[in-house]
Amino acid sequence: MRGLQRWWQETAGGLPATFWYLWAGILINRAGAFAMLFLSLYLTDARGASEALAGTVVGAYGAGGAVGVLLGGVLADRWGRRATLVTAHLIAGGLMVALALSRHLVLIAALAALVGVVHSMPGPAFVAAIVDLVPEQRRSRAFNLQFWAFNLGMAVASLLAGVLAEASFLALFLVDAAATLATAIVIAWKVPETLGRATTPPVGRAEAGGRRPGLRTALTDRIFLTFVALTFVLAVLTMQTSTIMPLAMRADGLGPSSYGLVVALGGALIVLGQLFVPRLIDGHRKDVVLAASTALMALGFGALALANGLAVYLVAAVVWTVGSMLAAPPNAQINADLAPPALRGRYQSVFYLTFPAASFVAPTLGGVSLQYLGAGHWLIVGALGLLAAGAHLLAGPPRERRVAALRRATDAATSRAVSTVGAGRSTEGRTADPAAAGERSSAS
The missing domain is CATH 1.20.1250.20 (MFS general substrate transporter like domains)
Known part of the structure; x- marks a missing residue:
């Protein structure tokens, strides 16, 4: 029993509670993220698209993903990790519902590209939040658990996707949307903004011309x-x-x-x-x-x-x-x-x-x-x-x-x-003391 406790402590111990809510969000998200795995089959079987057109639409989803990771990284630093995660998941849930109800292939292609953007946005924000929360000496186990949750969720998704796809493509998209919205609720409810915890000034190489460090860095x-x-x-x-x-x-x-x-x-x-x-x-x-x-x-x-x-x-x-x-x-x-x-x-x-x-x-x-x-x-x-x-x-x-x-x-x-900060507080104290002494002198 002690050996099991020691193993668990070495594997998952010492991690803050907020990390586990992020971990749960990753697991829920991946377990429900199965609709896009069947996008090409949905397009050819349910919407009558050719294989070439289906491939183009799936490619639009991938192209949106490339845009999404960059946008997600910038927003996570400027806007906040929590705000980026909640917004991306809420939009993704709405887009999945729209995708389930759409009939025109041009609209489906546009929605697929937008889904690609918002599906990729949370990745940088998730990892940045974990780094903000978890002390450096425990990050290896945190990232190990993140990788495990991702693959466990994918395994669950693979099992559910086949069943739902055979039953109804509409159910496939709607359940995916529900899981995405559930992730947004968990993060909004239990995960505070972590960006403010990185209170140190920006540290990095200065860009040419003294510009503020950014994506170019x-x-x-x-x-x-x-x-x-x-x-x-x-x-x-x-x-x-x-x-x-x-x-x-x-x-x-x-x-x-x-x-x-x-x-x-x-x-x-x-x-x-x-x-x-x-x-x-x-x-x-x-x-x-x-x-x-x-x-x-x-x-x-x-x-x-x-x-x-x-x-x-x-x-x-x-x-x-x-x-x-x-x-x-x-x-x-x-x-x-x-x-x-x-x-x-x-x-x-x-x-x-x-x-x-x-x-x-x-x-x-x-x-x-x-x-x-x-x-x-x-x-x-x-x-x-x-x-x-x-x-x-x-x-x-x-x-x-x-x-x-x-x-x-x-x-x-x-x-x-x-x-x-300490010098400022000290100065405030020295400034206040003479005034207080003056007040005491006047009163006497």
């Missing part, structure tokens, strides 16, 4: 962009499972049920095993953990060059899933560490751009590669992953020096702010 931060580029490679590897691997399995004579089994195995491993990751990686350098995790993913996908049956795919899925599980906490923590407090939302938005970018690059280049190189495609994917693993080891030391410098600057700014 993140887009010109070379150390941060190097990390983003390595995360992009990780995202490209991850996207292989949903874009290129189904085609490769079909070429190997394996049907949809086999593909579903491989995907389900990965999801089950994450749901069952992610909570044990903190004990495995605590005490290890983040760049070493990321190098090892990326190498595991490279080996897993590279092994598909030898695949000739379902067993190889299943074993490879275990390898790359373990890699993705190990990568999640340090990846999120480094992203948080590199962001100046006043620019957390903006840095998160640039970081989140890697995912829509990877969702475009992975199928576009991967399809050509698989067509012309066959099994050689997986050797290229594996080599790319191993190069990224080595790059993590090279980029780690300067990245840690930047983080240490940022911490020193933040601590110094906090000390100056505290000193200024």
